[in-house]
Amino acid sequence: xxxxxxxxxxxxxxKWNDSAQMILIAGxxxxxxxxVLTVMLNNIIYxxxxxxEANIETNVFDFSNxxxxxxxxxxxxxxxxxxxxxxxxxxxxxxxxxxxxxxFIFTLxxxxxxxxxxxxxxxxxxxxxxxxxERINQTERLELVINTSSLGDASNCFVVEALNQSGSMFxxxxxxxxxxxxxxxxxxxxxxxxTYDIGSGSPSLNITNNTPINFYFDTPTSGEQYRIRFxxxxxxxxxxxxxxxxxxxxxxxxxxxxxxxxxxSLNKNGHLELNVTIPVTLPRxxx
Numbered sequence: 589x590x591x592x593x594x595x596x597x598x599x600x601x602x603k604w605n606d607s608a609q610m611i612l613i614a615g616x617x618x619x620x621x622x623x624v625l626t627v628m629l630n631n632i633i634y635x636x637x638x639x640x641e642a643n644i645e646t647n648v649f650d651f652s653n654x655x656x657x658x659x660x661x662x663x664x665x666x667x668x669x670x671x672x673x674x675x676x677x678x679x680x681x682x683x684x685x686x687x688x689x690x691x692f693i694f695t696l697x698x699x700x701x702x703x704x705x706x707x708x709x710x711x712x713x714x715x716x717x718x719x720x721x722e723r724i725n726q727t728e729r730l731e732l733v734i735n736t737s738s739l740g741d742a743s744n745c746f747v748v749e750a751l752n753q754s755g756s757m758f759x760x761x762x763x764x765x766x767x768x769x770x771x772x773x774x775x776x777x778x779x780x781x782x783t784y785d786i787g788s789g790s791p792s793l794n795i796t797n798n799t800p801i802n803f804y805f806d807t808p809t810s811g812e813q814y815r816i817r818f819x820x821x822x823x824x825x826x827x828x829x830x831x832x833x834x835x836x837x838x839x840x841x842x843x844x845x846x847x848x849x850x851x852x853s854l855n856k857n858g859h860l861e862l863n864v865t866i867p868v869t870l871p872r873x874x875x
Contacts, residue, residue, distance in 0.1 A: 706821035710847030722815035740823030
């Protein structure tokens with residue numbers, strides 16, 4: 589009987605060992621499965637997020653590109669002080685067709701041409717203090733036509749200035765209204781060189797050709813590398829032409845005769861994806 593009992597004990601022990609091994613194997617398999625599922629889930633989430641981010645970046649790029657090409661379209665449509673409406677209409681139709689492929693409805697509207705201010709974007713609400721062009725070594729033409737009805741007083745005068753590379757002003761023309769008389773003060777870094785009554789209406793100040801007065805611009809700028817800056821551009825409206833050569837020998841020309849607001853919108857499935865109004869200064873400048 590003792591021998592039989594020992595055999596049963598051995599048998600029970602083997603059975604228990606087999607069961608334990610099966611439990612261990614099953615647990616190991618479950619653990620591997622959890623790891624695999626976790627990795628797969630993470631990959632799915634990562635791929636989804638990457639696709640979503642890529643889609644957002646693509647949309648931002650597409651919208652930015654739309655703004656850029658629309659601005660260029662107005663620059664090309666501008667001729668002799670007016671907009672070729674047939675060109676803009678044709679452009680709008682082509683943009684609408686190209687966006688329709690992706691399910692977008694493209695629309696484009698613009699305000700009439702208006703006289704620009706001397707701010708960075710041409711609107712009175714634009715940045716009034718800005719560098720028009722830098723790293724100049726020669727200015728061939730600097731001409732402004734000033735609408736005197738928009739001029740501020742002496743404490744808020746419109747200023748055109750030339751600064752050297754260290755940022756120090758060495759020439760300026762300060763244009764302002766004083767009790768109905770409109771003046772330009774030409775200065776260097778220390779002194780007033782000339783004060784002149786520019787008259788009323790829209791007088792032309794041809795600074796590089798010294799018309800109608802000597803603006804003393806050529807002597808201080810000769811041999812210098814400098815920048816042209818406008819200050820208080822929201823206190824004067826009118827047009828300007830600036831051309832010459834940069835320090836790298838590259839010619840430049842900036843002309844501003846008009847500004848208009850154009851509104852672009854992209855609509856998809858009833859949701860407004862883009863609705864932006866931007867000012868476009870005309871005609872096209874080249875840097």
